[in-house]
Amino acid sequence: MHELAICQALISQVRDVVRERSGRVQRVRVGIGPLSGVEPRLLEDAYPLACVGTCAEGSQLAIEQMNIRVRCRICGAESEAAPNRLLCAACGDWRTELLSGDELMLLRIELETQEEPMESANV
Amino acid sequence: MCETCGCSAHQTSAKDTETVEVLGRLLDANDRAADHNRDHFDDHRVIAFNIMSSPGAGKTALLEATIDALKPDFRIAVIEGDLETDNDARRIRAHGVPAVQITTGGACHLDARMVHEALHDLPLRQLDIVFIENVGNLVCPASFDLGQHRNIVLLSATEGDDKPAKYPVMFRAADLVLLTKMDLAPVLEDFEPLRAEKAVRDLANAAPVITLSARKRINLDAWEAWLRGEIAKIRATQQTVHSANEARHEHHHHPAVA
Numbered sequence: 540m541h542e543l544a545i546c547q548a549l550i551s552q553v554r555d556v557v558r559e560r561s562g563r564v565q566r567v568r569v570g571i572g573p574l575s576g577v578e579p580r581l582l583e584d585a586y587p588l589a590c591v592g593t594c595a596e597g598s599q600l601a602i603e604q605m606n607i608r609v610r611c612r613i614c615g616a617e618s619e620a621a622p623n624r625l626l627c628a629a630c631g632d633w634r635t636e637l638l639s640g641d642e643l644m645l646l647r648i649e650l651e652t653q654e655e656p657m658e659s660a661n662v
Numbered sequence: 663m664c665e666t667c668g669c670s671a672h673q674t675s676a677k678d679t680e681t682v683e684v685l686g687r688l689l690d691a692n693d694r695a696a697d698h699n700r701d702h703f704d705d706h707r708v709i710a711f712n713i714m715s716s717p718g719a720g721k722t723a724l725l726e727a728t729i730d731a732l733k734p735d736f737r738i739a740v741i742e743g744d745l746e747t748d749n750d751a752r753r754i755r756a757h758g759v760p761a762v763q764i765t766t767g768g769a770c771h772l773d774a775r776m777v778h779e780a781l782h783d784l785p786l787r788q789l790d791i792v793f794i795e796n797v798g799n800l801v802c803p804a805s806f807d808l809g810q811h812r813n814i815v816l817l818s819a820t821e822g823d824d825k826p827a828k829y830p831v832m833f834r835a836a837d838l839v840l841l842t843k844m845d846l847a848p849v850l851e852d853f854e855p856l857r858a859e860k861a862v863r864d865l866a867n868a869a870p871v872i873t874l875s876a877r878k879r880i881n882l883d884a885w886e887a888w889l890r891g892e893i894a895k896i897r898a899t900q901q902t903v904h905s906a907n908e909a910r911h912e913h914h915h916h917p918a919v920a
Contacts, residue, residue: 544769544771548691549688552690623826644686648684650679651678
């Protein structure tokens with residue numbers, strides 16, 4: 540269950556981003572591919588535990604699940620694939636490269652601000 | 663708006679929410695620590711192998727046999743990762759090489775920071791190879807780069823030949839797959855090395871698959887030959903990196919002198 544460790548890494552990144560901003564962390568959105576080795580449901584379970592006592596406490600975790608896509612090194616076709624069958628859907632060859640599906644990314648953070656952000660107040 | 667269409671954008675300032683786009687890898691801190699470890703290894707011309715498998719697949723037995731075979735030619739050390747006990751480190755030390763035990767105290771994987779701490783207890787200047795024996799687990803260790811040069815994944819005959827299909831993240835990361843305990847193959851009729859190899863290919867992984875038995879010393883030559891081949895390749899890149907660094911170093915200082 541390394542999802543707790545992943546959540547702690549996530550929250551430390553959130554902390555770095557919000558350090559110089561005002562506002563409460565409302566929602567944290569991550570992108571997870573099936574080949575990242577992270578189980579979305581376990582990440583959801585671990586998230587509130589990892590948030591306790593941090594700037595992200597009380598925030599919501601939103602997970603975007605990415606699809607697996609491969610490009611065939613033999614025929615050049617691009618196709619979707621299953622985690623344990625990364626084969627070309629066109630010619631069936633196993634010699635493919637992964638285009639997406641192993642993501643483990645922090646995408647964006649939504650902050651609830653008390654007042655108008657500075658830059659828009661000046662516009 | 664962005665939330666529904668998923669468009670990549672900008673910083674949007676709504677009335678009372680602010681959305682900050684980040685696009686950072688979640689394990690960025692671990693990856694940076696791993697790169698730092700790799701620099702340590704490369705600076706000292708040390709080659710690091712990360713050895714992963716389920717518990718009891720024979721990692722320590724393989725290392726014991728390997729140390730005996732390579733000790734005349736290479737200076738070896740081992741970093742042992744376990745939840746508890748230093749049994750494995752003691753087994754390794756009995757073969758006359760230094761071993762540092764990391765007890766993770768429940769953590770299911772090694773991370774780059776733990777390995778970095780262990781490196782401080784090793785005389786890197788006096789070493790050629792560091793084997794990192796990861797925590798026995800086919801899931802979690804696959805997500806954490808340690809700064810190794812190659813990943814070696816063991817699959818024992820008793821586990822079944824479909825493990826690569828069940829643990830795709832781990833077996834996709836393998837640079838070499840070792841099918842171990844093959845001395846038991848005669849009584850394990852269900853285990854078919856070719857099926858295991860096909861399951862690895864289905865992960866688009868071209869890694870060599872070698873069958874062996876460490877205890878009965880079957881086919882250890884093929885494993886040793888792979889190791890020696892990779893050591894030569896990695897040393898060549900370390901040589902290049904070292905020369906490039908030296909060149910850059912001189913170049914860097916030149917204007918100051920002039």
